Amino acid sequence: MTTTDRLSPLDSSFLHLENEFAHMHIGSTSIFEGPPPPFEDVRALVESKLIDIPRYRQVVRFVPMDLGRPVWADDRHFNLEFHVRHTALPLPGGREELRRLVARIMSQQLDRSRPLWEMWVVEGLEDGHWALISKVHHAMVDGVSGAELLSTVLDISPDATIAKAAEWAPRSSPSNIELATDAVAQLVKSPYEQVRALRAAGRVPRQAIEQLKEVGAGLSSLAGILSATPESTLNGPIGPHRRYVWTSVSVDDIKTVRAALGGTFNDVVLATITRGFRSLLRARDESTDRVVRTLVPVSVRPRNDGEVAAGDGTMANKVSAMFAELPVMLDDPGDALAAVSEQMADLKESKQAVAGEALTSMADFAPPMLLALGERVAARAAQRNVNTVTTNVPGPQLPLYSLGRRMLEIFPFVPLAGQVRVGVAMFSYYGTVYFGITGDYDTCEDIGVLSDGIEAGMEDLLHLARAAS
Template sequence: MDSSTREMSSWHEPLSGLDASFLYMEDRTAHMHVGSVALFEGPAPSYEELVTHIASRIHRVPRYRQRLVFVPLQLGRPAWVDDARFDLQYHVRRAALPAPGGEKELKELASRLFEHQLDRERPLWEMYLVEGLEGGRFAIVAKTHHCMVDGISSLDLAAVLLDGAPSADASHAPAWHPRPAPSRRALVKSALRDQVRRPLALVRGAVKADSEARSKLSVMAGGIVPLLLSGTQLRRTPESSLNQPIGPHRRYEMVSLDLPTVKTVGAALGGKVNDVVLAVVAGALRRVLSARGESLTRDLQVMVPVNVRRPGAAETTGNHVAMVFCPLPVRCADPLERLHAVGRTMAGLKKSKLLVGSMALTSFSDFSPPPLAAPAARLSMRETWFNLVVTNVPGPQMQLFLRGRRMLRCHPLVPLAPKQTLGIALLSYNGSLDVGLLADADHARDLPDLAEAMKLELAELTERAKLATPAPSRAATRARSKAGVRESAAVV
């Protein structure tokens, strides 16, 4: 095949501006991969069984067989191409815990695995089958670069690998023929052509009275103005031990909260699940930072990613989030005051156009000149715009299985940006709210204290909820008892 024919049949897909930014901000110490630690009932599948299972389904997520190519002179954003040398066994690996194989050893192993950067010459993901966990259990530790997925799309991968019933299908993967990658010359030509087409398409659409582009521009303009004028968004964050230069090493901690309890607290005290989560985090951080001797005179600034996928959209890869900044009320000593403060803040953000503005700035990143995008991303990381990230991903409320083995818990991971020593990720799964705490190893030796503090904070709010809930009358109790008897009889 000559070069001209090859260029015509080649395939590549440039990253979006937001996806590319996660590549640009990565450095020797800040590794931009998301991940998870999932625990399963044993016995563990054999390595060969797991590889065969993934091989039978990986065609459903094509991105996991694609690697990055970089445009010469940074004239365009990096692009995905099919990896002609894709080797599944390179990405699916095996590990074993030392005795006694408890969760302490599992967290230490996860810390080591999460601190290593992914190889940019290959598809940007790894998965470890971890054996030797006490109680006949096993674990899957996974990590995927943030330029490939966000919290929601990483769930789509899990949905591909996991089943809603113990029995798993034994389907065979269709034959895969990787498409040729473009030449360097073709990449440059495509990048330059794209830089001309995008602005022209936006301008052409903007001049049409009822065009979608014009409508989007109007919405963006209405959102960016309040965003830029918002002191909450642009002010410098308070000084905190949470914001220091980080090293390459990590600590990882896991804790699980009862999701029905969180919902009960919200219903009794006034607040949604995410409000209770942020109030719990605020109280836990207050405990830990106070123990460090910090003076809590200002609220922390937290960045909360918000899913902006269209209803019913089927995007299974890439990032479709907007970044919302809000104060975290660590100054409040009372748990109920913290919950109400969070509720007021989140309600105000939803009524304002700040989310629209954040979405608009994210959209405009697609139009920034690629040669300037990487330096701009790195430059922005020199400033501390927020103290930490807290992300809460709604997961499936049903049991999931891997080759017939029930998944017990799944603790997520959010990466650390430069100068961010702590990241908190939560995932709801089957009645549990599983928390993953990632921290810089040198600046968060008290990470287990934070995990314990989160449980204590939820317990305090639970007690407040009991006091706020009126005791049922005797008549109501008798009515419920009779209803229970009738229901039991009906079941029998």
């Protein structure tokens, strides 16, 4: 076992957050043109790709007495048939039947004794289409690396063939004694490594000072989330079951709004979501004289010339967060977009995401057994002051294929945890932004109102943009 096999503080936090009601896996539902391929071919395709994603054949091993963070270890009993599954929709095989299936699959917690992922091949969709439902634990992958994973499993050419699966032999798994011994060694070693890193930073004091200024500014901004938001049905205890709906908007429509009304691509998307939550609150006879506070995950992966750098093969989480306040009190869509744009510019200037990343990194200082407890307490405290989560991941803007069939649509899935009953995930693919909306089954029977509100918000902004032009 090497130290590189140990989960990062952020990755391990997703395991600590999980319980019988909060299942911390992300996922997606991809719809393909037909006819469906033979299931054996899909399984052979996945098997041929496993050499590029070693985490898919590894399990999480917990260190005795929480002396250290969990580690990844090869699964000696890995069985691909358990992870790649086959099912079909009941007639008529429409969108509603598929969404119910996705909700049921996502309501089931992943088995921690096995590698933390599943894929479901779904036949019986209308128009001869078929679907691929993927489900991956958040401890293994974040949204951006999830997009990289999608590109790994699929192909950019309809003519790609199935390669022969490479031979694989699992490495020996460490014993509990070895796990504990290594963890104790890391406890001794880690402070030294941190001091060494600080000394190295001291050799470039100007850069270090600038980084500290950014973190300080971000911490000051993060303090704002300590204030509680008004009570709402958006928050409260959740159960283990989920509801799931989706919608989509055109990338060209978003660009049209940007050109006429200003703001960034993400600002326009958040403005449509603002309209969605305004519609949902009004449908529930709740006051909209307030804001809806949302956690917005932000990628902190290295960038080259403004683009996310190529994946490093680890699939580890490299995300931080900002906390935005959706102005649901504003009825005019143009005013809402302007308010969102101004706020997001201020949040970026405040370096909230930088501070969040710094706090996560500082977790290396804490003894893991205390860190595990602290993460649970901090998560509960933060989620009492956050109404929802909205995550937006840029995906490939070229068509992707699986076994010669083109992927037509892809709808993301975001988990719920703590007191958050509704979450919105977005994924852009080939000219369209796809929204996947997760709701608690017991309290969010009406999340279709949120989906319809997002569509209406886009139409309202387009109307204003065309009038302005």
